[in-house]
Amino acid sequence: MKVKEEEISEVDELLAELIERVAGEIGLVIYSMGLEEEFTDEQIANELGVEINEVRKALFALYEIGLASYRRVKDDDTGWIEYFWKLNYDKEKEVLLRELTKTKRNLEEKLKEEDQSVYYLCKNGCVKVSYEEAMEYNFMCPKCGGMLEYLDNTKAVEAIKKELEHLEKLIKLIS
Incomplete structure (x- = not known):
């Protein structure tokens, strides 16, 4: 190759x-x-x-x-x-593969979390909370009292998927 x-x-x-x-x-x-x-x-x-x-x-x-x-x-x-x-210059490949694999696992977890959850964000940027937490707070920010608004995480999910594809390419390249 x-x-x-x-x-x-x-x-x-x-x-x-x-x-x-x-x-x-x-x-x-x-x-x-x-x-x-x-x-x-x-x-x-x-x-x-x-x-x-x-x-x-x-x-x-x-x-x-x-x-x-x-x-x-x-x-x-x-x-x-x-x-x-x-x-240990001879271990570069092994070290990079280990680190990329670890990053990939973390991103896969994040993708799973983002994909399966609905989030709300303080309009002032104080907190990001799950739907369940937003309900507990009556859709009010626990820090500043501002409104919690629905967070469309579609772009975040797409960015994670794109990064995962890139990591896969790098892992195959190094392997």
Whole structure:
């Protein structure tokens, strides 16, 4: 199967968004460095000119999603534990698939909820409540006292369906 260049860049973009969301800008910079060998957090902090705690936070975030691993070595002289990090570029596909699948499941739940429920919205935007809750509140907002109005969620349902189709396409592309 031949993969279009724009699809590859979309996957790269997704990976970058994921990394930035979980590990911040520093995490994205570290990951983008293309480090193949082991390194220490101190080396990266010095190279980037940032605080070592920022680097550690980003690396542990990358570790949490599976894009980094480490080994600990205790310095016999000082008693300090030093972390030697390695970026797991070979796990990008696995991590993206896991995250996209999780997002898909969440959207499917949201679609089910939106599809099976009738909602009312405060005209001032305070709350969105189910029909049952709106009845309990006598169709008055529990926060501001304004009227609760029927919410036509057709556009929201269509947007969720469209996003689910897009996710399916991405999942097939990555698989």
